[in-house]
Amino acid sequence: MSFWKPGTERPQGRVVDDEEGGVLFLSGSHSSSSSSYGYASIEKQRQRLPVYKYRTAILYLVETHATTIVVGETGSGKTTQIPQYLKEAGWAAGGRLIACTQPRRLAVQTVASRVAEEMGVKLGDEVGYTIRFEDVTKPDVTVLKFLTDGVLLREMMDDPLLTKYSVIMVDEAHERSISTDILLGLLKKIQRRRPELRLIISSATIEAKSMSDFFRMRKKRREPENEEHGLEVEPAILSVEGRGFNVQINYAEEPVPDYVQAAVSTVLLIHEREPTGDVLLFLTGQDDIDAAVQLLSDEVQTNGKQSSGLIVLPLYSGLSRAEQELVFSPTPRGKRKVVISTNIAETSLTLEGVVYVVDSGFSKQRFYNPISDIENLVVAPISKASARQRAGRAGRVRPGKCYRLYTEEYFLKHMSNEGIPEIQRSNMVSCVIQLKALGIDNILGFDWPASPSPEAMIRALEILYSLGVLDDDAKLTSPTGFQVAEIPLDPMVSKMIIASSELGCSQEIITIAAVLSVQSIWISGRGMQKESDEAKLRFAAAEGDHVTFLNIYKGFHQSGKSSQWCHKNYINYHAMRKVLEVRDQLKRIAQRIGLVLKSCDGDMQAVRKAVCAGFFANACHLEAYSHNGMYKTLRGSQEVYIHPSSVLFRVNPKWVIYNSLVSTDRQYMRNVITIDPSWLLEAAPHFYQLLKPDSLH
DNA sequence: GAGCACTGC
Numbered sequence: 202m203s204f205w206k207p208g209t210e211r212p213q214g215r216v217v218d219d220e221e222g223g224v225l226f227l228s229g230s231h232s233s234s235s236s237s238y239g240y241a242s243i244e245k246q247r248q249r250l251p252v253y254k255y256r257t258a259i260l261y262l263v264e265t266h267a268t269t270i271v272v273g274e275t276g277s278g279k280t281t282q283i284p285q286y287l288k289e290a291g292w293a294a295g296g297r298l299i300a301c302t303q304p305r306r307l308a309v310q311t312v313a314s315r316v317a318e319e320m321g322v323k324l325g326d327e328v329g330y331t332i333r334f335e336d337v338t339k340p341d342v343t344v345l346k347f348l349t350d351g352v353l354l355r356e357m358m359d360d361p362l363l364t365k366y367s368v369i370m371v372d373e374a375h376e377r378s379i380s381t382d383i384l385l386g387l388l389k390k391i392q393r394r395r396p397e398l399r400l401i402i403s404s405a406t407i408e409a410k411s412m413s414d415f416f417r418m419r420k421k422r423r424e425p426e427n428e429e430h431g432l433e434v435e436p437a438i439l440s441v442e443g444r445g446f447n448v449q450i451n452y453a454e455e456p457v458p459d460y461v462q463a464a465v466s467t468v469l470l471i472h473e474r475e476p477t478g479d480v481l482l483f484l485t486g487q488d489d490i491d492a493a494v495q496l497l498s499d500e501v502q503t504n505g506k507q508s509s510g511l512i513v514l515p516l517y518s519g520l521s522r523a524e525q526e527l528v529f530s531p532t533p534r535g536k537r538k539v540v541i542s543t544n545i546a547e548t549s550l551t552l553e554g555v556v557y558v559v560d561s562g563f564s565k566q567r568f569y570n571p572i573s574d575i576e577n578l579v580v581a582p583i584s585k586a587s588a589r590q591r592a593g594r595a596g597r598v599r600p601g602k603c604y605r606l607y608t609e610e611y612f613l614k615h616m617s618n619e620g621i622p623e624i625q626r627s628n629m630v631s632c633v634i635q636l637k638a639l640g641i642d643n644i645l646g647f648d649w650p651a652s653p654s655p656e657a658m659i660r661a662l663e664i665l666y667s668l669g670v671l672d673d674d675a676k677l678t679s680p681t682g683f684q685v686a687e688i689p690l691d692p693m694v695s696k697m698i699i700a701s702s703e704l705g706c707s708q709e710i711i712t713i714a715a716v717l718s719v720q721s722i723w724i725s726g727r728g729m730q731k732e733s734d735e736a737k738l739r740f741a742a743a744e745g746d747h748v749t750f751l752n753i754y755k756g757f758h759q760s761g762k763s764s765q766w767c768h769k770n771y772i773n774y775h776a777m778r779k780v781l782e783v784r785d786q787l788k789r790i791a792q793r794i795g796l797v798l799k800s801c802d803g804d805m806q807a808v809r810k811a812v813c814a815g816f817f818a819n820a821c822h823l824e825a826y827s828h829n830g831m832y833k834t835l836r837g838s839q840e841v842y843i844h845p846s847s848v849l850f851r852v853n854p855k856w857v858i859y860n861s862l863v864s865t866d867r868q869y870m871r872n873v874i875t876i877d878p879s880w881l882l883e884a885a886p887h888f889y890q891l892l893k894p895d896s897l898h
Numbered sequence: 899g900a901g902c903a904c905t906g907c
Contacts, residue, residue, distance in 0.1 A: 332906090334907095349907080351906045354906095378904090486901095517902090519901090519902060543903055544903050564903060565904090567903075578902075689907035720902070730899095786907090844899095844901090845899040865901075
C-alpha cells in the first residue's frame with residue numbers, strides 16, 4: 202500500500218476536521234454509536250437524536266431572532282424535528298403554517314411522511330407536502346407543510362409576502378441551488394415588511410458566517426422597527442452535531458496522472474486488504490464510469506482469485522429505474538459491492554452499507570458563458586465542502602475510510618472552500634422573469650446571497666426584450682410578459698406556446714413543449730443503438746425532431762398509452778408518463794391565461810412558425826461551401842453541427858432552428874427543425890432587422 | 899456517427 206500514506210489522524214478524526222476545524226460550529230462530543238436495535242417508542246427515538254438537546258435553545262433563538270441559522274450534519278435530525286418543535290411551541294396556532302423547504306421532490310415526500318408518522322397523523326392532514334403535480338395538503342387542516350423551494354417561489358406569485366406562514370425553514374441551503382438563492386433573497390425582502398416572520402436557514406457547512414452577514418438586518422434610522430418587536434437583528438447561529446461515524450482520510454502521496462486508473466487500483470487494494478464493507482467510488486460521468494466498470498470487470502475475469510467477490514455496479518441518472526435499483530440490493534454474504542457513481546450519490550441518493558469511499562476529486566459542473574450565451578458541462582475540481590460530503594458517505598453504518606485521489610497539499614491549498622453557487626454558473630433568463638413577475642423592478646440591484654455576473658443579467662434582459670416579454674423600461678409586457686411568467690418553463694418555450702395560440706396549433710406545441718422538458722424519451726443504452734435508430738426512423742419527420750415528437754406522441758396515444766408499445770419502439774415509458782403530466786399542467790395553465798387550445802390538423806407550417814416565434818435566436822444557416830454539415834448561427838456566426846441523434850443528421854437542410862446546444866469537441870445542435878428564413882423577420886423584426894435581406898436567402 | 903453532473907416549477 203505504498204501509494205498511500207496512512208490518514209492523518211485529526212482531532213477526533215472527524216470528517217469535518219480541516220484547518221478551519223476548531224472554528225465555532227463543531228461540537229466535539231458526539232455519540233459514535235447511538236444506533237441501537239430493538240423496540241423504542243417513537244418518542245424515545247426522537248429524544249435520541251442529536252438535535253433533541255438543543256430543542257429549548259432552538260425555540261428560544263427562533264423566538265428572539267428574526268433569522269436563525271442551524272448548522273447540522275447529516276443525521277442530526279434537524280429536518281424532521283425542528284418543524285415539530287415549532288408546532289409544539291405554538292407557531293402553528295391561529296391558522297398559521299410552518300413551512301420547510303427542500304431542493305428535491307423526493308426529499309420533500311420522504312421527510313413529510315416520516316414526520317406524519319412520528320406525529321401519528323395521516324399524511325395530508327396536519328402534516329402535508331406540495332411538489333409539482335402533487336399537492337398533499339388540506340386547507341385549514343395542514344399546519345406543517347413540506348415543499349420544494351421552487352413551489353414556494355411559485356406561491357409567492359399569488360401571495361408575495363407569504364402571509365400564511367409564521368416560520369419558514371429553508372433546508373439544505375448550503376447546496377446553493379438557483380431556487381434556494383432566489384428564495385433567500387426574497388425572504389430577506391419579506392422580513393422588512395413582515396418583522397413577525399421567522400426564518401430558519403439550515404445548512405450542512407460552515408458557510409453560516411456569510412449567510413449570517415447576508416441576513417443581518419440593517420437598522421434604519423428613526424424607525425427601529427424590529428426593536429419594537431424585541432427581535433435581535435443579528436442572526437443567531439447554532440450548531441448541531443451529526444450522528445456519523447469517524448471517517449479516516451487518506452490522501453494520495455503524489456498527484457495521480459489518470460484518476461480512472463488510480464481509482465480502479467485503489468478499489469482493488471481496498472478489496473485485497475480491508476475487511477468487508479461496500480465501496481463507493483465518485484467519478485464524473487457516464488464515460489468515466491463505464492470505463493472503470495470495464496477495467497474492474499476485466500480484472501475480475503483475468504485475476505479471478507484476488508478480485509472474486511466483487512460486485513461492480515454503475516450509478517448515474519441516465520440509467521433505467523431497474524438498473525439504478527440494483528445498487529440498493531443488499532450485498533450477499535462474503536461479497537463486496539463497488540458502486541461507481543456520479544455526484545448523484547453525493548446529495549440525491551444515500552447508499553447504506555458503504556464503508557469505503559474513493560474520491561476522484563472531480564465532478565461535472567455547468568458553466569455559462571454570457572458572451573456566447575452557451576452553457577457547457579465541464580469536468581472541474583470539487584470543493585472542500587463536496588470532498589467532506591463525499592467522505593461522510595463512508596461513515597453511515599460504522600467507522601469508515603476515505604481515499605482521496607489527490608494530495609493533502611492540494612486539498613489544503615488549492616481546493617476552494619465552497620463550490621461556485623449555481624446562480625453564477627447559469628443562464629439567468631428564467632430567474633429574471635420570475636423576479637419581474639414578483640414585482641422586483643430593479644433587477645440589477647437585487648440583493649442576492651451571491652450575485653450573478655452583470656454580463657449574464659444584461660444578456661438575460663436582452664433576450665427577454667427580443668422575445669417581447671420585457672418592454673423598453675424593462676417591465677413585463679401585457680399580456681405576453683405576464684403570460685410567459687405564468688408558464689413554468691424556459692421563456693423561449695413559453696413564448697412558443699403563446700405564439701401557437703395565435704397560429705392555431707397550441708395542442709401540438711404543448712405536446713412538443715412537454716417532450717422538450719423531459720430529459721430524453723429514448724431508451725439509451727450502448728448495446729441497442731442500431732435497433733433504437735431503426736425505431737426512430739419509423740417516426741422520423743422531414744420537418745425535423747419536433748414533428749417527430751408529435752408522431753411519437755400520436756403513436757403512444759393510439760396505443761392506449763401502452764408500456765409494451767414503448768418497449769417495442771425503444772421509447773422510455775416513464776419519460777412518456779412524465780410528458781403526459783407536464784402536458785396536462787401546461788394545458789391547464791394555457792386555459793387559465795386565456796390561450797386558445799386548438800389543433801392545426803397536420804398543418805406543420807403553423808407548428809414550425811410557432812417554434813420560430815420562440816427560438817428565432819437559435820436560427821442557423823448551412824455553410825454553402827461546407828461538405829461536412831457545418832452551420833453558422835445567424836446571431837453570432839458560431840460554428841455548429843446537427844447532432845447525430847437528430848432525424849435531420851446528414852439531411853442538412855439549408856435553414857434550421859435548434860432547441861439547445863451540446864458542447865463537446867464540437868458544438869452540436871440538439872432537436873432541430875427546418876424553417877423558412879422569412880419567418881425570422883416576421884417573428885423578431887427588431888432582432889433581425891440589421892441582417893441584410895439577401896443574407897436570408 | 900455522438901453522448902446527457904444534478905435538480906426544479
